[in-house]
Amino acid sequence: MSSSDNFYEPRAYDARVQGVPGDVEFFLGLAKDADADGHPVLELATGTGRVAIPIARAGVTVVGLDRSKEMLAEAKAKSQDLGNVRWVKAEMTSFDLPERFGLVFVPFRSFQHLLTVTDQLACLRRVHNHLVPGGRLAIDVFNPDIVVMGQWLGFKRGGVHKRRDDYVSPASERLVKARESRDYNPANQEVESTFIDEELDDEGAVLSRVYRGLKLRYIFRYEMEHLLARTGFEIEDVFGDCYGSPFGDTSPEMVFVARKPVGQSGHGP
Numbered sequence: 547m548s549s550s551d552n553f554y555e556p557r558a559y560d561a562r563v564q565g566v567p568g569d570v571e572f573f574l575g576l577a578k579d580a581d582a583d584g585h586p587v588l589e590l591a592t593g594t595g596r597v598a599i600p601i602a603r604a605g606v607t608v609v610g611l612d613r614s615k616e617m618l619a620e621a622k623a624k625s626q627d628l629g630n631v632r633w634v635k636a637e638m639t640s641f642d643l644p645e646r647f648g649l650v651f652v653p654f655r656s657f658q659h660l661l662t663v664t665d666q667l668a669c670l671r672r673v674h675n676h677l678v679p680g681g682r683l684a685i686d687v688f689n690p691d692i693v694v695m696g697q698w699l700g701f702k703r704g705g706v707h708k709r710r711d712d713y714v715s716p717a718s719e720r721l722v723k724a725r726e727s728r729d730y731n732p733a734n735q736e737v738e739s740t741f742i743d744e745e746l747d748d749e750g751a752v753l754s755r756v757y758r759g760l761k762l763r764y765i766f767r768y769e770m771e772h773l774l775a776r777t778g779f780e781i782e783d784v785f786g787d788c789y790g791s792p793f794g795d796t797s798p799e800m801v802f803v804a805r806k807p808v809g810q811s812g813h814g815p
């Protein structure tokens with residue numbers, strides 16, 4: 547048995563994570579718009595380059611930024627043949643890059659790693675500063691499901707549940723049984739998950755068990771709209787998934803596409 551502080555272990559990440567359905571194509575479409583206008587694009591919290599690398603392979607110039615050197619090392623290893631992608635180790639709340647971008651995008655709920663309003667605003671202000679006038683910001687966060695939240699706060703409290711797909715470990719090639727336990731803290735709008743991964747032998751006996759913790763802040767629709775307005779963005783669209791469906795009560799995601807207005811340079815309000 548072991549526990550890990552590092553939720554993001556690059557090889558395990560690539561084995562167990564598919565992202566949000568349709569997200570690579572969705573962000574690629576926006577990236578191609580920026581590229582058509584002659585601008586590079588920036589992915590914040592790029593991880594192992596799951597989204598950034600296909601965008602670079604499509605011919606768009608990309609910068610991928612992440613705080614984890616391990617995740618970036620994996621991204622670099624997977625993109626050695628590409629001359630149009632640059633990897634930067636930095637915080638998404640304080641980065642300072644020489645480029646100005648036509649698109650900054652934050653897929654797969656990574657913005658929810660920012661647990662305070664101070665950090666959320668700092669990130670959005672950095673984005674605003676790095677966009678060309680008229681440039682776009684696209685952010686995917688999950689749509690907080692108050693029914694699910696109510697269940698975890700009630701009868702599921704303290705339970706361990708099978709909410710994740712089993713996967714094959716890239717290191718041992720053995721099946722890994724994947725489960726999750728959650729705790730919601732409504733006062734802080736935080737959800738703290740413990741992911742429990744058990745590696746099984748051919749008879750189904752548990753060979754090892756790893757616990758990984760992940761804390762995210764959940765965000766409601768108009769809260770996000772206010773954050774964007776406070777940092778000088780105009781909202782273009784709010785989608786309910788990465789296929790461009792309109793946002794509605796039961797949408798799994800909230801995907802915001804916002805613009806830095808033409809005529810604005812530097813920081814927003």
Ligand SMILES: C[S@@+](CC[C@H](N)C(=O)[O-])C[C@H]1O[C@@H](n2cnc3c(N)ncnc32)[C@H](O)[C@@H]1O
Nearest residue numbers: 591592593596612613614637638653654656659
């Ligand atoms: C869910 S992964 C997403 C990776 C990739 N964007 C994808 O869609 O597969 C979240 C990433 O956010 C990074 N991260 C978390 N907090 C960060 C911060 N404050 N600044 C930069 N990166 C951060 C983690 O290191 C991790 O690689």
